[in-house]
Amino acid sequence: SVNPDLDSERQTASFSMEKLTALLDGGAEQTRIRRAVVEAIESDPVFGRENQYFQTQNERYEAAVRKAVHLQKKMHEMGWSENGPEYKYIYRALSGDVAFLLHRVFMRSISVLGSDKQIAKWIPLATQHRLIGSYAQTELGHGTYLQGLETTAVFDTATQEFILNTPKISAMKWWPGDMGRSATHTVVFAQLYVHGKCFGIHPFIVQIRSLQDHSLCPGITAGDIGPKMNFEHIDNGYLLLKDVRIPRENMLSKFCEVRPDGTYVRQGSQKINYFTMTTVRISLISDEVLTPLMKACTIAIRYSVVRRQSMLKPGEQEAKILDYQTQQEKLLPQLAAAYAFHFINNYLQELFNRGYREIQRKKFDMLPELHALSSGFKAVITQHCTAGVEICLRACGGHGYSLLSGLPSLYTKILASCIYEGENTILLLQTARFLIKCFMAASAGQPVPPSVTYLAAVKHGNCPAKNKLDFLSPDIYTEAYQHVAVRLTSSTAAKLQDLIQSGVKKHDAWNQCTVQLVQAAKAHCHYIAVKNFAETVEKLETEAGIQKIMKHLCDLFALHGIFSNTGAFLHDGYTSAAQMDVVTASYLDLLAVIRKDAVPLVDAFDFTDKSLNSALGSYDGQVYQRLYEWAQKSPTNQMSPAYERYLKPLLHNTLSKL
């Protein structure tokens, strides 16, 4: 039975939840396919996650391996293939709780970096699981800066082999997933040396464990890097190489080859190579970043209409905590952001698909823009969504702090997304470098890519809004965001030039501007996100109710951004203090409007109870009952040796009748 406090929220929805779900999925047919996958996975007990919060790292790892092996069988049974429409929903339905994800990266790197001969040899073996692959790039001493990797691969002409070594401890491979305990093979990135000359970083296929008994191969030291904040199910590993010899054919050689005599040959364009990083950054947004935020919003908002605390009106029943303005101000902007980033993800996907088609026709013009947008949005979205999940967690008070709420594990997992696939600050500086370059080009009248043409059109004048209603006009707020992005980019470009002209060396000048460059990159992404949300709402060809609530969310997303960062808009007087007061009033009004549809808006994300795995967030809202039931299953409710060992002697030493 559904908690009446939750049920009543659903009765007053201003739109059709089912239609909004279809919109989010990209059509009703997609919704149908997704639900079928979820149903098939969740009805299979092998994929169960109900004990997850009670398991040790070892138990999590074993479960993930079991699931990965079982998934092969399941896919065969269900007739799902890697190219089928179901495939993209499987990982989401498993909540990522499965091993051998790096096996796919291993395969992709061979497909992208290997010669046709190498692809023909290795891909079938990997597909049939005759080996388990991993991907060994990051070292203890190097993550972001690939050129600094220290592992070496020296070519020995006599034996036609590469000799791989870890010359010092900082060169040890560290972090590769599936490598700590599972993988038999991995792709090692190492500095290539031929005849004493270094040719830089190259990829090599290395076998690390026996296919017979899984023992480590000669010269290999490998293991698990130990406990992490999350990802207990993944055996992130370390790898030390000592004079490990591999045949010449094991260097992945689509772009570079070492001939038998040691001649180094570079062939083809490596440009497409950079495209891979772009692909990964865009592809992680949906499953690794948006889904956790959507889940956190679902949990926190459902809980906030079931939890009653304190008196809002004297003499009445205690109020639902979502009726407090401060609670609305915590949660509803996160909900708006989840929608905003869902739509920007669609935008990036489309852009990416167009880029991919062009690249296949050997046109590389879009690459810099794609790189800048994927880097910037990876950073901005992961940062924003991580903060959002934390806000949801804190907004649930003590119960949010229990692992049983599901929120702590969402948080500790999404946090990693700020670091992997490019540390966020580094990525924002790459976006900033692109912005500065384009701003200079635009200022000199040269053409620039579409997403940054606005930098050329520096407009003067102030924000024309006169009242609350004006600030609900997308033209007004989009223009304000654009103004801020242009101002931050142009003022930082000016500072950079001033420093250089005053004699500061280029790299020092750049370093002295980086705090502001990061601000400019964020402002650029924020502007595009607002603009894209507004354009998406404009084009919505669905029922009026949905367009209306999406418009409210778009307004909230935009006004929340201004309200939380008023200085950027006030700085040069573009927005006046009086206008800012109107923004604040308008923003606070919107909270109360969206609050009415808050539950339907999270219901539309369409998460099952099993996928939320939360005692606070279930569809029926029976929070307290479930917390109690789940707690009773905890291993901490089994008999502890602490009583016999410590408590009994303590108490009995002095026992007397009380």
Next chain:
Amino acid sequence: SVNPDLDSERQTASFSMEKLTALLDGGAEQTRIRRAVVEAIESDPVFGRENQYFQTQNERYEAAVRKAVHLQKKMHEMGWSENGPEYKYIYRALSGDVAFLLHRVFMRSISVLGSDKQIAKWIPLATQHRLIGSYAQTELGHGTYLQGLETTAVFDTATQEFILNTPKISAMKWWPGDMGRSATHTVVFAQLYVHGKCFGIHPFIVQIRSLQDHSLCPGITAGDIGPKMNFEHIDNGYLLLKDVRIPRENMLSKFCEVRPDGTYVRQGSQKINYFTMTTVRISLISDEVLTPLMKACTIAIRYSVVRRQSMLKPGEQEAKILDYQTQQEKLLPQLAAAYAFHFINNYLQELFNRGYREIQRKKFDMLPELHALSSGFKAVITQHCTAGVEICLRACGGHGYSLLSGLPSLYTKILASCIYEGENTILLLQTARFLIKCFMAASAGQPVPPSVTYLAAVKHGNCPAKNKLDFLSPDIYTEAYQHVAVRLTSSTAAKLQDLIQSGVKKHDAWNQCTVQLVQAAKAHCHYIAVKNFAETVEKLETEAGIQKIMKHLCDLFALHGIFSNTGAFLHDGYTSAAQMDVVTASYLDLLAVIRKDAVPLVDAFDFTDKSLNSALGSYDGQVYQRLYEWAQKSPTNQMSPAYERYLKPLLHNTLSKL
């Protein structure tokens, strides 16, 4: 051997670290006592924490109980008493990793709320550990709002007993520490009913487990609430009461008593009672909030001078990451905040001691101010320090995400401080209520407490600063902070009045202002923190080198606050855009200045390697070696059944020579 990259940082310290440590401790003698306690604790293997990151919740609990029992012995051996000068350092030296903390709360509540007779009976029993106490206030359905608690205690005149019940699931006690598995007794807060009339919440001593065999007493259901984000070592528990009868004498009756005939008598002033909450909120700041931030700064800053990544100057060695402006901008403001809050903690302690002396003389005038300051600062400091620890964690990239860095557990633990002892938003609103009241009184010419007299002196005019140097003047920035606090309080008071005058009901009007009220409360605390830091630096009677670096930190704390919140200062034109650009320039300059002394400034916190328990933060900076050594000890590097069960069948099914 110390890593030379770390060692070189210590050679150039601009001040005496030993003297700064003494300043932080409150004198060289205190430093001596603290170090003696730390030495005694850390040299005792029972108190070791080296396996902590590998242990399950059950293992953590058992270790904490073992330590608690051993601590009794240790204190006896060392001649430490609860009133001795060593006592306050014990908990810190144990990093809080010990059981029976609620036993002390149990004792304190009896001392404060019990009659002389009750104190005479129970305190000796507790002191001698003839029972283990807990404190059962929070329920599944109620935390913040004590009046809403649902547990009942009905007086039965016939048997002279109270009958305690959990009338519904939301009334179950939930969260009390030490209650899940250890406690034999607890203080239960329940709604008192006599002859069918409710007299509100009162405290009752209830035995929950047998002193003979630790089995649950009749009518008691109790257990552990399961896994949490941290505090694995504490058995936070649940408690269901079914017709549990306790003698009339077990209601704590210093302030209220039920006579044998059922007459309810209230006696004495309960005002001192509120003082207890104030005490707890102030006392948690040092150990639970400042220490974790100081540890996080130590770890992140030491790591940032050992980690080298990417080229800052072309052709040179890779740069220490602390030489990047963006890294400085992440870490150094946290360091400044740690010092700022250390000094505000001293200020609050002094104020509290004065208040305590006054209360003992039955003068209660200071209570509202003390309550407002302790609530506001509890919220502001926990929030700021939690965010600070998270920034430190993220600033260490992938290695910060490993539990072995020590940072994840610092973060997941400090996060709870935003929730316990008063949820932060609720606390800020209490401070805001005090501010509004005082602002109205001051506007009407009535006297107000010292910390808020500034609200009366609304000055007009703008910030007089003309150049960078002016913004390093404490008068200039303190005045700016004051201006913002006054503006936010007065404008919100005006909004509140306008709403009420326009016919909105008082409670609705209050709710509609709460987002802004929270801002006002924060601004008030921020102003006092800046003012207090500046005054502390002014008065420093130590060597010039220390005063100079403290002045830099004070400037950084103040300017970082302006830089991160420019809108508040720009809003009404108090600070102009041109002035704000000067603030930014001055702030960025300061980062480079403080960076030089960053390592000595964290060394002065004087944490031992054992207390940091971090592979990244040790005194010798041998980061990579230690990560590798520690990882090898992880239970995940033991043989896993996953190979035989899943991997072998998978690989052997299709085994062939590769």
